[in-house]
Amino acid sequence: xxxxxxxxxxxxxxxxxxxxxxxxxxxxxxxxxxxxxxxxxxxxxxxxxxxxxxxxxxxxxxxxxxxxxxxxxxxxxxxxxxxxxxxxxxxxxxxxxxxxxxxxxxxxxxxxxxxxxxxxxxxxxxxxxxxxxxxxxxxxxxxxxxxxxxxxxxxxxxxxxxxxxxxxxxxxxxxxxxxxxxxxxxxxxxxxxxxxxxxxxxxxxxxxxxxxxxxxxxxxxxxxxxxxxxxxxxxxxxxxxxxxxxxxxxxxxxxxxxxxxxxxxxxxxxxxxxxxxxxxxxxxxxxxxxxxxxxxxxxxxxxxxxxxxxxxxxxxxxxxxxxxxxxxxxxxxxxxxxxxxxxxxxxxxxxxxxxxxxxxxxxxxxxxxxxxxxxxxxxxxxxxxxxxxxxxxxxxxxxxxxxxxxxxxxxxxxxxxxxxxxxxxxxxxxxxxxxx
Amino acid sequence: xxxxxxxxxxxxxxxxxxxxxxxxxxxxxxxxxxxxxxxxxxxxxxxxxxxxxxxxxxxxxxxxxxxxxxxxxxxxxxxxxxxxxxxxxxxxxxxxxxxxxxxxxxxxxxxxxxxxxxxxxxxxxxxxxxxxxxxxxxxxxxxxxxxxxxxxxxxxxxxxxxxxxxxxxxxxxxxxxxxxxxxxxxxxxxxxxxxxxxxxxxxxxxxxxxxxxxxxxxxxxxxxxxxxxxxxxxxxxxxxxxxxxxxxxxxxxxxxxxxxxxxxxxxxxxxxxxxxxxxxxxxxxxxxxxxxxxxxxxxxxxxxxxxxxxxxxxxxxxxxxxxxxxxxxxxxxxxxxxxxxxxxxxxxxxxxxxxxxxxxxxxxxxxxxxxxxxxxxxxxxxxxxxxxxxxxxxxxxxxxxxxxxxxxxxxxxxxxxxxxxxxxxxxxxxxxxxxxxxxxxxxxxxxxxxxxxxxxxxxxxxxxx
Numbered sequence: 001x002x003x004x005x006x007x008x009x010x011x012x013x014x015x016x017x018x019x020x021x022x023x024x025x026x027x028x029x030x031x032x033x034x035x036x037x038x039x040x041x042x043x044x045x046x047x048x049x050x051x052x053x054x055x056x057x058x059x060x061x062x063x064x065x066x067x068x069x070x071x072x073x074x075x076x077x078x079x080x081x082x083x084x085x086x087x088x089x090x091x092x093x094x095x096x097x098x099x100x101x102x103x104x105x106x107x108x109x110x111x112x113x114x115x116x117x118x119x120x121x122x123x124x125x126x127x128x129x130x131x132x133x134x135x136x137x138x139x140x141x142x143x144x145x146x147x148x149x150x151x152x153x154x155x156x157x158x159x160x161x162x163x164x165x166x167x168x169x170x171x172x173x174x175x176x177x178x179x180x181x182x183x184x185x186x187x188x189x190x191x192x193x194x195x196x197x198x199x200x201x202x203x204x205x206x207x208x209x210x211x212x213x214x215x216x217x218x219x220x221x222x223x224x225x226x227x228x229x230x231x232x233x234x235x236x237x238x239x240x241x242x243x244x245x246x247x248x249x250x251x252x253x254x255x256x257x258x259x260x261x262x263x264x265x266x267x268x269x270x271x272x273x274x275x276x277x278x279x280x281x282x283x284x285x286x287x288x289x290x291x292x293x294x295x296x297x298x299x300x301x302x303x304x305x306x307x308x309x310x311x312x313x314x315x316x317x318x319x320x321x322x323x324x325x326x327x328x329x330x331x332x333x334x335x336x337x338x339x340x341x342x343x344x345x346x347x348x349x350x351x352x353x354x355x356x357x358x359x360x361x362x363x364x365x366x367x368x369x370x371x372x373x374x375x376x377x378x379x380x381x382x383x384x385x386x387x388x389x390x391x392x393x394x395x396x397x398x399x400x401x402x403x404x405x406x407x408x409x410x411x412x413x414x415x416x417x418x419x420x421x422x423x424x425x426x427x428x429x430x431x432x433x434x435x436x
Numbered sequence: 437x438x439x440x441x442x443x444x445x446x447x448x449x450x451x452x453x454x455x456x457x458x459x460x461x462x463x464x465x466x467x468x469x470x471x472x473x474x475x476x477x478x479x480x481x482x483x484x485x486x487x488x489x490x491x492x493x494x495x496x497x498x499x500x501x502x503x504x505x506x507x508x509x510x511x512x513x514x515x516x517x518x519x520x521x522x523x524x525x526x527x528x529x530x531x532x533x534x535x536x537x538x539x540x541x542x543x544x545x546x547x548x549x550x551x552x553x554x555x556x557x558x559x560x561x562x563x564x565x566x567x568x569x570x571x572x573x574x575x576x577x578x579x580x581x582x583x584x585x586x587x588x589x590x591x592x593x594x595x596x597x598x599x600x601x602x603x604x605x606x607x608x609x610x611x612x613x614x615x616x617x618x619x620x621x622x623x624x625x626x627x628x629x630x631x632x633x634x635x636x637x638x639x640x641x642x643x644x645x646x647x648x649x650x651x652x653x654x655x656x657x658x659x660x661x662x663x664x665x666x667x668x669x670x671x672x673x674x675x676x677x678x679x680x681x682x683x684x685x686x687x688x689x690x691x692x693x694x695x696x697x698x699x700x701x702x703x704x705x706x707x708x709x710x711x712x713x714x715x716x717x718x719x720x721x722x723x724x725x726x727x728x729x730x731x732x733x734x735x736x737x738x739x740x741x742x743x744x745x746x747x748x749x750x751x752x753x754x755x756x757x758x759x760x761x762x763x764x765x766x767x768x769x770x771x772x773x774x775x776x777x778x779x780x781x782x783x784x785x786x787x788x789x790x791x792x793x794x795x796x797x798x799x800x801x802x803x804x805x806x807x808x809x810x811x812x813x814x815x816x817x818x819x820x821x822x823x824x825x826x827x828x829x830x831x832x833x834x835x836x837x838x839x840x841x842x843x844x845x846x847x848x849x850x851x852x853x854x855x856x857x858x859x860x861x862x863x864x865x866x867x868x869x870x871x872x873x874x875x876x877x878x879x880x881x882x883x884x885x886x887x888x889x890x891x892x893x894x895x896x897x898x899x900x901x
Contacts, residue, residue: 303896337862
């Protein structure tokens with residue numbers, strides 16, 4: 001193997017050795033590190049043994065490696081980190097047999113574990129890989145109870161082993177949806193939530209478990225396995241994603257921190273976050289927000305505004321974009337771009353370009369427990385690198401190359417094959433079925 | 437007690453007064469011939485629920501210096517757009533005289549016709565999206581050609597103002613949903629705030645007729661153990677309904693029938709068919725059914741597989757109203773591709789980008805740009821000016837209003853958007869929106885944005901959304 005010539009730092013990254021990872025140097029790049037700093041012209045990204053060893057200005061040095069890619073000035077960024085998603089759980093949304101995102105008929109809720117259910121060959125994985133998404137937080141959604149279950153961090157590479165971190169977070173719905181599932185009101189939601197955590201605490205060794213099952217009309221809202229699964233939530237070793245929109249609901253969710261001080265809480269949705277932005281900032285709780293919600297789609301989102309993200313950011317809240325709040329996760333870049341455009345509007349609050357890119361890369365990665373490892377190009381981070389055919393936040397732009405863990409990825413899919421087959425409608429020799 | 441009697445007396449008097457002056461009852465006037473019926477509702481031709489929309493006042497305006505896309509495929513650098521009294525007066529270069537107009541410098545900015553969404557449910561499925569507001573599907577029978585979408589529109593839906601402010605939408609078609617094979621009539625609206633739906637109705641716009649093929653009708657009714665539960669059932673019910681409509685239309689003595697009046701209007705070509713249909717094979721069958729029965733499909737909506745039959749759609753003169761990137765949410769969307777629009781355009785078929793979404797209607801320009809870019813990567817170059825046509829003139833054509841709006845041409849309605857940058861860029865937004873020459877949105881003036889009754893006194897009222 002041909003070694004890098006110039007980088008002394010390279011030795012550091014040699015410990016882990018992913019399969020098939022080729023060392024690669026991308027030169028002549030407009031490098032976006034993803035941490036919120038400005039793009040670096042004429043930069044270079046070096047990946048060795050699946051990890052980034054350098055990303056920054058070329059500094060007049062020259063580089064060599066197994067593979068040298070001249071980006072010819074193109075934008076080079078960390079892979080987009082999509083969260084919250086159901087990537088890998090759904091082939092076709094309306095085909096229930098192919099859709100593992102909800103388990104409304106199951107007696108389990110918090111104990112559901114998404115890890116064994118993720119299908120790395122799902123077309124949704126392939127399509128989103130080709131859109132520059134390299135890692136995602138993926139989870140089942142609340143169905144039988146207020147608890148969604150335990151989500152995983154996945155990669156979108158082609159090696160068939162998508163799970164990066166199993167049981168990375170638990171999700172709970174403390175908004176309108178949670179209220180319906182808990183029995184009809186927010187009061188029921190909080191009672192169920194507290195009862196659940198009390199059981200988990202008892203099972204952790206402080207107190208006596210009181211019940212084996214919490215049910216309503218034969219529907220199981222929490223059983224012993226679910227309570228058991230909440231032990232790491234109570235201990236703060238597993239993140240708790242809290243779906244919540246209304247300002248008052250956000251306050252109530254934040255108040256849980258005083259009752260359960262070790263909760264490692266993340267707020268998801270948060271349409272009315274700007275109204276309580278200072279309180280969210282003071283609590284040090286990060287947010288995954290729906291960036292373009294501008295409508296009172298429910299009575300818990302009356303104050304929705306596209307300035308929500310910008311205002312929370314100004315108040316000091318750590319804000320990433322919530323992939324669940326859009327038509328599909330490949331729209332993350334488009335939505336980030338919209339926040340840049342919004343910044344130019346009188347009276348509105350948006351983000352700078354660099355902040356916007358961070359909101360779909362390093363920040364969601366940090367919020368998902370992958371800080372410094374994913375969504376960022378810096379020494380030691382995973383070699384998730386994307387070369388684009390234009391400004392990555394423009395709607396017209398797509399990746400030309402995608403590396404995950406230092407491995408260049410195939411970008412084809414069912415969609416790309418259809419596109420190629422129907423490039424023309426010529427069937428003069430044979431039907432289209434022979435065109436493959 | 438006295439008071440009640442008094443009121444009753446007054447209202448009786450008022451009713452009598454109405455009866456003598458109400459046009460609906462002129463035919464019942466006793467002075468007519470003995471054959472004339474005593475009571476008669478307005479006929480279809482007399483147009484109940486007429487539009488009461490009239491343009492708001494506007495200043496004679498000259499937009500100068502901007503890049504102008506006229507919607508009809510032309511691009512003018514440093515162009516001039518003149519409008520007065522609600523109409524476009526002239527569109528041209530910097531040599532056009534602006535004397536007598538209020539001149540607005542659009543240097544570095546872009547001008548397009550008002551954006552038109554051919555597929556919206558605003559008002560019928562308004563925000564907040566609670567059950568009490570769910571008025572878009574009369575899902576009680578497989579065919580409900582008798583219902584009219586305008587009778588469900590809630591003009592206070594905050595979605596209308598977002599569509600204007602963020603998307604430059606000046607006209608839109610509100611369709612019934614897709615639960616039924618025949619969902620009912622659509623209504624075309626001017627995107628102006630109004631107390632009544634009649635105050636939004638696009639004057640002179642033809643009615644549309646919503647049909648749906650494929651999964652939705654068979655799922656909704658099959659799920660209830662009744663016909664149709666299959667695609668063949670869909671066709672059987674449709675065809676029989678059309679035959680019955682033909683009999684009605686041929687029978688001069690037929691009793692009035694709301695549903696059949698609509699179907700008759702379709703057979704006569706007065707009402708335009710907008711057919712929700714995803715799959716290529718199914719669209720081909722629907723086009724054959726239309727020929728069998730003797731009507732025309734104006735546009736297939738959600739036609740995610742249109743690219744497989746661009747030739748057929750061109751030959752039949754049917755538009756495809758489509759998304760840029762919706763994918764895989766149902767089985768019949770599994771073959772959706774982003775190159776759909778470009779492949780259709782290449783084949784010479786009519787392309788319209790639509791939303792079917794309270795959110796995407798705010799960014800139809802971006803959806804069009806995505807579809808254009810996907811084509812470009814495949815080697816299909818479509819000019820920006822033509823792409824703007826996908827969300828302006830082509831939509832207007834398919835809605836039957838292209839002689840009035842959809843492009844910036846003299847004599848047309850002055851439905852105009854000034855963008856603060858290239859409308860095909862994610863970073864651009866409408867700066868000003870005129871409808872019939874009246875400035876209805878201005879990003880530079882907080883008060884020039886509508887706040888619906890529902891939003892008054894609510895958190896975020898009047899916020900820059």
